[in-house]
Amino acid sequence: MSLVPENTLITADPDEGRALAIKLARGTVKATQPDAEVRGRLRPEYAEDAGSLVAIAHVVAIEFATIAAANNYWR
Template structure:
């Protein structure tokens, strides 16, 4: 996984969404540092629509902060 920049600033909204997803994943890694346990849990949750929607909500919340930090991508 790439290292994070020290800023929430991105060049485009697409880069903002990518950063939002990476931030969400980094939180998962902090909460559960064991890769083997994360790998085991992914198999359990990957077919659970509710869990997938909750992950999307977390990414969307991160994206709101990133969009604001980028002044909603100036022209």
């Protein structure tokens, strides 16, 4: 399983970086729980839990900060 698509954090712009951050966060969930059936069964629980949604937003923000730094903040 490739945890970093195309083995790079370099993106063309911040919008592409944000999309990559979301992709990385989703990949982390799949790597942590590889069973798609289990993920599907758990989805309704966290989909309506504000704390869980804030937590994933935090994970995406951390991924995006890492990608932004790798891209020299697109300067």
